[in-house]
Amino acid sequence: MHTVAVLAPPDVITFDLATPIDVFGRARMPDGRPAYRVLVSGMEPTVPAGPLSLSVTSGLDELERADTIVVPGRNDPSVPTPPAILDALRAAAANGTRIASICVGALTLAEAGLLDGRRATTHWRATGQMARDYPRVTVDPDVLYVDEGDVLTSAGAAAGLDLCLHLVRRDHGVAVAADSSRLAVTPLYRSGGQAPYIVRNPPRYATTTLERVLAWIEENAHRDLTLSDIAETAHTSVRTLNRRFHDETGQSPMEWLTGVRVRHAQELLETTDHGVERIARQAGFASPTNFRSHFRRLVGVSPREYRTTFGARVGASA
Template identity: 70%
Template sequence: MHTIAVLALPDTIVFDLATPVEVFGRARLPDGRPAYRVVVCGTEPVVDAGPLRIGTDVGLEGLGRADTVVVPGRNRPEERAPEAALAALRQAAAEGTRIASICVGAFTLAQAGLLDGLRATTHWLAADTLAAQYPEVDVDPESLYIDNGQVLTSAGAAAGLDLCLHLVRRDHGVAVAADTARLSVTPLHRDGGQAQFILRNPPTFRTATLEPVLHWIEENAHADLALADVAAVARTSVRTLNRRFHEETGQSPMQWIAGVRIRHAQELLETTDYGVERIARQVGFPSPSTFRTLFRRATGVTPRAYRVAFQGQEDAA
């Protein structure tokens, strides 16, 4: 039987740990037999996990006896994991064990050197930090999960469920994975390339010199803005404005404005029943077709699909 070892480190995120325990623990083969044996491994018999305490089945030696190791995230992922755990992960990888991370568990894999030279994902809020701390990792903040064969990573919370179902499908086929998805009351169809629902150009973005300009854009993105308008607010030339934006945000001024408009549209799709034409006009896009194109490019889904994901209902979008 395929053994899944879930690694419980101090400060583990309980949701991340529970997801593989529940998904793999409930998966059944067509004849009714369990598809997996699940064990929780840890650096100590009882591990602190926020307000909870988690008892482990075995110590780190359990990683070496597993076919797959799943590494949940931790509440403070940037803090280095225990060296004994990192060494155990490296040893397991060297012996060919499949290793997967959920959410910011990617930091633990990066600390062990298991993501060097690989494309990886994590929760979009932590993606920039992961990329900055581990430049040898090709961080993709868009994907729900990434399968490199032996090493896999996933984005936040729900994407961990997608990754676990993907592994069930890899191991036992679509029928077993679909049955497992039904037990979890979740769809099976979300693949790793589907975009995370990222919050674009948040109003809390901090920058050395552009913060007053970004605040002005936040309040005026709905208007028919040109580069000259933004440059006038910044009291600088268009050329200097473009340079500062690229240096401090990684985007052009018009790309930033489009991102703010997309975020405003996301909020309206989540909270209202307005149609696409009204939303496009209200947030500042010149036409519904331009809005649809840019929204899909930014989020990976259509406005209609986005609304269904958040409101669970179809509409005129």
């Protein structure tokens, strides 16, 4: 029987831990037999998990005998992973064990060097950190999960469910995976990625020299702003402004402005029943067509689809 070892690192996110335990533990073959043997492995018999303490069924030595290892995220992924866990993951990978991560568990895999030269994803709030700290990893911030064969990574929370069902489908076929998806009351295939959930250019910035001009853009994004307007506000030349924006935000000034406008439009779609023409105008876009184009490019769905998913109430057509 295929053995899945779910790693329980210190400060593990309980949702990430529970997802693979539930999906693999409840998966059944067509004749009713369990599809997997599921273990929970940790460094110590008791593992701290936020406000909880969890008892685990096996130690790290069990990872060597597992067919698949699932690595959940930790509440504070900036804390270094215990060396014993990194060593155990490297040894398992060297032995050909399939390893998957949920949410910011991808940072643990990256820390172990298992994502070097690979494409990977993680929760959108951590994609910047992973790209910065692990430049040998090709980070895809928009997808729900990435399958690199022997190493798989998923985005935040619910995307871990998508990844686990994907693994069931790989191991035992569509029929077994479909049955597991019905038990989980979730689609077997979920279209799109995590782009609609990403907060674009939030008003709190991790920057110093541009803080004043970013705040000004936040307040004036609805206006017909030009690059020269922004440079004048920053008391600098257009060339210097472009350089500073790229250095501190990774975007051009106009790209940042568009991101702010899209975020404002998202807020309006969530909280009002205004039509697309009014929202385009309020957010600062030149036309509804221009608004729809930029919105779909950055969010991955149309304004109408976004409102259907996130809106408190559905009103005029978007």
